[in-house]
Amino acid sequence: MVNLAKELRSNSYPGRGIVIGTSSDGKYAVTAYFIMGRSENSRNRIFATMGDGIRTEAFDPAKLEDPSLIIYAPVRVRGNDTIVTNGDQTDTIFDLMEAGQSFEEALRTREFEPDAPNYTPRISGLMHIKDGEYNISMSILKSNHNDPSCCLRFTYTYDKPVAGTGYFIHTYMGDGNPLPSYEGEPTEVEISGDIDTFTDMVWDSLNEDNKVSLFVRYIDIKTGQFKTRIVNKNQ
16 A cells, blocks of 8 residues: 555656545545646636536636546546446546446546647546445556557456545656656555645645645545535635
């Protein structure tokens, strides 16, 4: 198990990241989603609430350039499912699960982002909570070592995740040109503290120059009620 704060501090540009797991007391399903940016267009964003989920918005609409890959709903709630992703595949998962398909089947209709030469991976997570039971699915869709002719698809599932344990997946191994895609299965990380302690730890551990916004949610596994925190660098 890796210390999440150290993992974040060791990477100046993990890009966009998803953590999903269980609180140390075992009471809450926990997720965090953060975005970072190097360009003015990427940094010109905030998280805003949208129903039970969130969406990205331009902080200064006058400076918004290409919205295609930066304006989307990262978090949507569908009954017992909370969907967390780094792009508009949130809507794909929501819509196709509504039509009876699975998380994995829905993502077979998508691939990495068309932002050559980076071909940014699409990372996605699903938290399923029902009748006091909790399980996790996570996915990454990425190019084959920056070859856009081949999409690599990986899905990971975690039944009854252990208290105090989370799984962390992000888009980039670090800064670079082109940006190197994430490698390996989700990193096992420690989750500790209440929602405010955890939120502060993640936000403070992200690179000060590149961090943009952070979303954290704690969902009571027994009742389904949740607490949410949103932190935006642009105020």
